[in-house]
Amino acid sequence: MEIVAFGVQADEKPLLERAFAGRHQIRCLDVFLNDDTAPIAAGHEVVSVSVNADLNAGVLQQLASGGTRMIAQRATGFNNIDLDAAADLGLTVGRVSYYSPYSVAEFAWALAMAVNRRVVRAANRTRNFDFRLDGLMGRDLRGRTVGVLGTGKIGEAFTRIAHGFGMRLLGWDLAENPACLDLGMTYADQDRLFAESDLISLHVPLVEATRHLIDARALALMKDDAILVNSSRGGLVDTAALVATLKEGRLSGVALDVYEEEAGLFFFDKSLEVVHDDTLARLMTFGNVLVTSHQAYFTEDAVGQIVDTTVANVEDYLAGRDNENMLVAPGRRPAVAR
Template identity: 40%
Template sequence: MKIAFFDSKGYDERIFKIHNKNYNFELRFFQERLTEQSAVLAKGFDVVCIFVADDASELVVNQLYSFGVKLIALRCAGYNNVNFEAAQGKLQVVHVPAYSPNSVAEFTILMILTLIRKIHKAYNRTRDLNFALQGLLGYDLCNKTVGLIGTGRIARVFIEILMGFKCKVIAYDLYPDHDYAQKVGFEYMSQEDVFKNSDIISLHCPLTRDNHYLINRETLNIMRDDVIIVNTGRGKLINTLDLIDALKTGKVGGAALDVYEEENEYFYEDFSLKGIGDDVLSRLIMFPNVLVTSHQAYFTEDALGNIATTTLGNIQEFVDQKTMTNELAYVDGTKGWGVKRIND
């Protein structure tokens, strides 16, 4: 079984080679992202393994199919970069639904605390031997209302962390688990009520056709003044220009963003010497009350190990012609066509 890895970094190659000792697949690592131009590199491979910035568009899927590729193995949870309509009946698709909920949940709370206690500003000051406290006044997280959009695996770990800070937690989910909510001690509300009643709003949902630009001018206007927006999900959940306007007027008190809607151009690469041409991203970074990180919430040794073992395990199930635990496909349900894990 020959596997082509696209958009691979040194850490990907290291961790997959370690865990491949249990499988003995033939692995080939390409630094190039999967695009219409680079898809030709997949010739002769049975599987392509892709990440969040790779592009499995209709044209690319058809190219892969013509090259004899049989499986797309996402080494991430999100799958909005795959055209499932094109893949249907041609290529099977698997993903990694839960590589490390702890890593993302812990990073989310870290971003919130950094932002509301201005730790990033204090760190830079003390390096310049400035020990003044002026401008560093923060507030307690305790007793604040934190609203979540989505209550999946990551969100559940995050909720339990928030309970330790004695926060009031409210949430919206398309498929609410009321038994779990009662057990842990949070409340489900409508999406609008979550927006209206939260001091901090954290996004933990996949990107779909229906929630593209979930955070926009209209939804921002119904939020509390000085609300904090946190996004460790997908960049296109937020209309960045609308967010910038709300930051400029003071409607939004701060934003902690591990993702950005046009991140594929810049994230995971070094632009420290040549700069960037994205005026919107540059503007975001310049706000003193905005934290931007480079899609690193998942990035722990534990998570990388889980990604490797789950991805290789998914491929082994494909080889053994077993039911694939983490297969994604279009299904026709009561709410219409959509993408989901078909074995749930």
């Protein structure tokens, strides 16, 4: 059987090909699955997609009409999939419910340190042989307060690193994580976390209840010199409100690995094109803002686990087996919070 995989990165392709070798043929495409590219999947029972695929009801209908019966998403998040429509069409939808949390947590800290110590600005200067320190002063993190929104596996890994820095730990989640409590974390409501934290890092999923979790009100509660890091989902942050806050001269630094309108931008080379997203363009003009292209998960370890789980999901589907990664299966409606 041939599987078609959309949105495959160059470094990801050999891992997918090696994992499926001897099992199935896999056709790797760098284009993302959406309304325009869905016809490519015609005749393929199994389709694999990345998190930037747009699996709305119309796309799912196209897939089902073309013979697709199983969608294997190579990501944990699934806010890009209309699960109810998939269930109505009798499709099976699998995801990767777990991969190395350290990949994202460590990258979130790389972003935090980069904006705190003005690393990008310093590197750009020294490439031009400008070795002044003007405007490069950062702050010690030891003794300062970190606010962790979401203390699941990734949030816990992030917290362990913060504990190593000797920071005061504040957390927010629907349920307290005993491991974080053992590290000395105090759980607080969002308002207190926003008001007291010197560094805020987001590690919650994007569902309706968390969309624009960081809005104008939340930003107004933050310290003027706070640092905000988002390595989870772009829709957690109201970007227009963030730009307005930065224009007021507030926030010491912002580091974003995700952006709420990243589809069609991230993972593409747009360097020779006019980018029409005025909000993103304005955001990129601030010297204390660092934007990366949704790469926090992108380590050999994490991608290897993602690929292995994707293979297992496909094999379970073909064998008629259910597993914990299946969001939708024949005869079973989605049982996840939307």
